[in-house]
Amino acid sequence: MLTVLTITICVGVLVGSLLAIVLDSLTSAVVSAGLASLFASVLYVLLSAPDVAMTEAAIGSGLTTMIFLYTIKKTQGVKKEVLK
Amino acid sequence: MVAYFQNPLNIYITAMAAAFLLGLVHKLGKMASLTLFYGALTMMAAVTLGSALSLSQPLIIQTAGFIAPLSINLQFGYYEAFFTICVNIAALLGGLYLYDYLKDSVLARALFLMLVVGINGMIMTRDLFNLFIFIEITSIATYGLIGLDRNIKALSAGFKYILAGGMISAFFLLGTALTYYKTGTLNIDQIIAMKDVLQDPIGLTAITLLLTALLIELKPFPANGWGLDVYQGSNAGIAAMISVGVSTGALFALYKLLPLFPAQHMGIISGIGLATFFFSNLMGLKQTDAKRMLGYSSIGQMGLVLLALSFFHTAPLTMFLGIVGGLFLNHFLAKAALFWIAGIVKKDHIKEWGILSQSKMLTVVFIIAVFALIGLPPFPGFWAKWQFIMVLGSGNHTFIIAAILIGSLFEAVYLLRWFNYVLAGSEEKLACEKSKRVPVLIFGLITAFISALLIKSSLGPQSSIYFFPIAFAVILMFVGNFIPTKLRALFAISGISYLSYYVQMNVSGLNLIFAQMFLWGGMILSIATFYKTKAKPATYGLLFLMLASLGGLVLSRTTLEFFFCWEIMTLASYLLVISGKNAKKAALTYITFSLGSAAFLMAGFALSNSLTLMGLAALPSSQATIVFTLLALGFLIKMGAFGVHIWVPGAYAEAEDDISAFIAAILSKAGVFGLFVIAIYMQSTISNSTLAYSLGWLGILTATFGALMAAFQEDIKKLLAYSSMGQMGYVIAAVALMSHLGWVTALYLSINHILYKSLLFLSVAGVIYRVNTREMYKMGGLIKKMPISFISAMMAIIAMSGVPPLTGFGGKWLMYTALIEKGWHLQAALAFFASGIAFLYMYRLVHSIFLGQAKPEHKDVKEAPLWLIIPQVIFMGLMMVGSTLPRLWVEKLSVAVGEFMPSTLTWSGQTATTSLGYWNGFMVMNIVGVIFVIVLIFLLLTFQKVQKVKQFNIVFAGERPFTPETTHVAYNMYAPVQKALGGWVKPRATAFWDGVTEWSHTLSHMFAGIYTGNGQTYLFFILLFFLMLNFLIGAN
């Protein structure tokens, strides 16, 4: 059961990562990366590392995503010109 | 309190406490936080020094109350002490330098402190993950500091750095994780102890990841584009910290982990270091941006240090510090100073650097730094490189030696080209704050101080012989600004006289003869320098240094001493040449060839495996052939032999007129001396070998082409230069004869050359001084205005051409005798032909300058200044005595040579007899004297019948030329001859060397093409670098 759960979460992490790379919209990409990070923190819980899980959740998926979003906001307006 | 200064941990504590407090203290006022900042930097430097001084054995610092591996430990041993001292002193001075930059931002100050903490940590920590953290601290602090300048250059450079840094830290962390998986510990000492566990795929991947990360930090070719951008784009003060600080941390971290690297693969590291050194310097050739050029040089130097590290990481302390430490220290001192100067000059393009010359102090530090980087003595790099090359030589790493020497030559070329732009000067004002000037000055002084220490320690018990003359010369150069020219000249001459006394007391035989040539000749010539009312401040110091180094050459017994003096001579003569008015380009060619010559010498000595000159005698014949070839090439370049002569006309012509006399008459004999040294020690191998035979031909060719080229010169000094080249050709051939008579001839010709070339150059110096031109067709008829100069030139020409009764006759007689005795008939014929050609230019010399009718603009010309006349009179006197009583000196030469091979020259009275005939100088003189008197009386009697003609009483066939001078017979005098000999005198050698230059520049451009400026490309290179390393390590 644990294995199946782990594999599911792993797939979640990988899909999140892939989407973060593939998606054209910056905001969606950032949110996917945040999701991947959130899945990773669940993974950490499964691997008996609750301290890491907490950190990943608070920092990796929380604060990091937030500063990305700030940055995207600050660099908007020309977004369409840059992205193909 | 004392304990505080003895515990290296306090470096961290002080810095962190200060950095954290800065924000709060800043509320009290800017002064308070600035005080705290500089106080902390000072204390850190003090703690480092205190800890280093109280070090009796390597210090292990445990933390958290546990012993490693339970907790993290730091180590402060001798190696760490050396590197941390460098870093913390650079930090203190670098902080001072950045005062303007840091004073407005408290955040920047905190970043700077933490940057220093990070570097210290990288050096001291013994824990792998802790190392990761300190690398991150260092990198992040650097990113932040680069961002202080928010222009596009700094931002894009900083961003590329961050990208590369991100990749590096991912690699390092992954490596750490895998290492922990395999070894179960993070303590570096334990990991090293367990390194056998790491010999499986996972372990090797881990090692590769770690080493890739640390190597990339050192910016290896080709994965270093981002590093170059950072050097170019960031503020100079920050770039200096990256170059000397961050790189130091990375280097030491790599040193710590190197034992993990499989020993059989150490060649990979060497290869990376070598490639980085070579290609960086190659690419530096094309560079015109000052800071990027420094970047190439920085990366190259670190490559060299890396190469040394791969050889000596397990060497004992003294050897490690001597070579790796020396190379590092050299880079450290020079690069910090140069980056700082770049920040003061604030000019990107090196063409605009003339502005620097407004500050003498900065220019001096600049040239010291450049010389240090090139590896000239007495700066630290010289000693380290010498030791390194010698070790490489004993291991027969010929390829590495060649690559290092060629790479160094590239570096020398672009750095000295830069120096030329500095010397060009500029109208613009140089603004320089004290806070920036002081660190540069201090680094200059430290460099000088360390160099002095290194002379003392590296040359052993003999060192004071070399040390004091250099010190005297340096003092003489620096007081140059404060005491009058004449007094300086007096000091220099008394210095030379003492030196010549000292040297003569300590040498004998052949060395004594050369000592007398160098020092007596130099002393007499020094009198001439009085004629200038105002000499440049450094001239006499340099002149003394040059002559002293020649004296040292004669004294030296070890190869190191010899090479040291040789390089000092190069350095001094280069600076003398470049102080000529338009000499910059010529001086660059001169020093490039001189350094090339030095490179051959170094390679030769390295492959000889011999510490003493005497030891050259013991080489087995196959090795001796190679060594002789290399060394001979070195000396031949310096003598301006055919093919490598293209520096000759420029350097001789463009140096100041009295200096040219020194170079032509005295300095060119250094090569002769060198040739003699190796010919003597390797006599058994060389005698009757093809090598000697080819050398002989080379000499004859040099003589022929020198004479030919001389005949077609319009510039009087270039004519003399080519003439010197030709005359040296005879000497080369004579040495190559490897016979008693040949060597006596070589010595005879050398001494004779000193006499007449001094006369010619001094006489010409007087003429140029009076008529202000070097073009011969603009002169003429000066015989009445400058009679003594005329007599001097006339005597010189007689002595040179070999016409009786002067010394030249004996020389020619000896030479033909020696050539025929050896059976070199064809060579003798060609030599005779060359002498014929030589008549052409000699005639031109006398005719164009002194004979014919005087130009109207020269009607007020007076005789040359007295100071120029005095040495000429002395030389003329010597020549008369020498011609009349040849036995007086030729016998001495014969005896000196007789030490090495049986004499074939016998004497009775003033008659010298060889197997082919005899020569009596005294008789010749008398006969010629009688004939001369008869002709003179005849001329005096017929003198009244001479008809005088007005100067411009010439009729042109209805045409008036626009430039009447060109119709003068002296203009392009030998054009018809030139037409006849056309193909012979095409500047083939020049074309060849131009081609070499162009090719290396093209290559340079081609390779630099990989640095596209795109951060992503650089990331890809980093990845490829890892894959390559992984492939090489995994291959076995």
Place this chain on the structure above:
Amino acid sequence: MGLYLNQYPLASIVLITGFMMILIGLWGMLTKTNIIKIIISITVVETGVNVILVSIGYIQGRTAPILDTAVLQIDALSRVVDPIPSALVLTSIVIGLGTTALMLSYVIKMYRVRQSLNIEDFGVLKW
């Protein structure tokens, strides 16, 4: 199916996930031209490395290294996972946040100067 899966240790599965994340991230770092996308890719690589580190510390069937007063120390040796990788990852995550913040600040300023997020527009220094 379930049984079959159980033969694979958890640590290996997670390790593979970590490596795949690194590869995905590297692909993004090397091919995306938008600098924000590149930074996102870097965070993916970092997370991948962290995942690997945690998987290395994991021991099948054990619990977190938090010892209640009730647990005997001897017993603990066979009951908890390695605390060291956890400590390392914790540090690494925080450092990751620091670098990401700094990179994004660079991006904002670079955008201010060039009005662009395309990495090819920032090649002012070359050769």
Place this chain on the structure above:
Amino acid sequence: MIKRFFIALSLIILAGTFAKVVYNFVPNTELTNVAKHYVQHGTQELGATNLVTAVVVTYRGLDTLGEVVVLFISAAGVGLLLRRRKNDLVTKEEKRTEPSFLVQSVAEILVPLIFMLGAYIFLNGHLTPGGGFQGGAVIASGTMLLFLAAPYKHLNHGVLTALESISGFAYVLIGILGVTLLGAGHFIDNRFLPLGELGTLLSAGAIPIIYIIIGLKVGTELSVVLEDMREE
């Protein structure tokens, strides 16, 4: 396109290397020697039930100090880049849109709770999962919520800087206290305070103090970073 091909190729080669690692990977079944010591003696030695905390704060305390430094200099770097300088010319027009009443009132209730949660996390770091960094991050998310609710309010930089400055200095001081009270080699040792009774709030020597300091420092620092990025 050809560029992408080469990138793909090299990543495939890299994947090969990784595959080799995975292939040779045997999951650990035993603790490493160092870990064994921590598990066996950590609790008595340091008085912390959460061994990760014991490792983070004391055994590998130097790392953690370094980590604090990293965060500190990142924040400084962000500030250096983004904060307005004297000579900066900024023309910025802003549309002011006040957040909805709902957001404001939710924030009003939530923010104190989040701050308390953060404090709880770093106070109990030696007993339960979490600690100074997690607590600090939680506090920073509270700040973030505050920003959402009041986009035009500015944080008091002065107070935050002072707090950050003092907590950083205090951390170094505690490190030194270890040396002065316990002797050389005890830098950042938590045992200069009594270890107390295992499992209680006031135990594990100086660990709670260190975590409070770290929590404050990280919380303020991250808040400042967020502020800097928001303001720019």
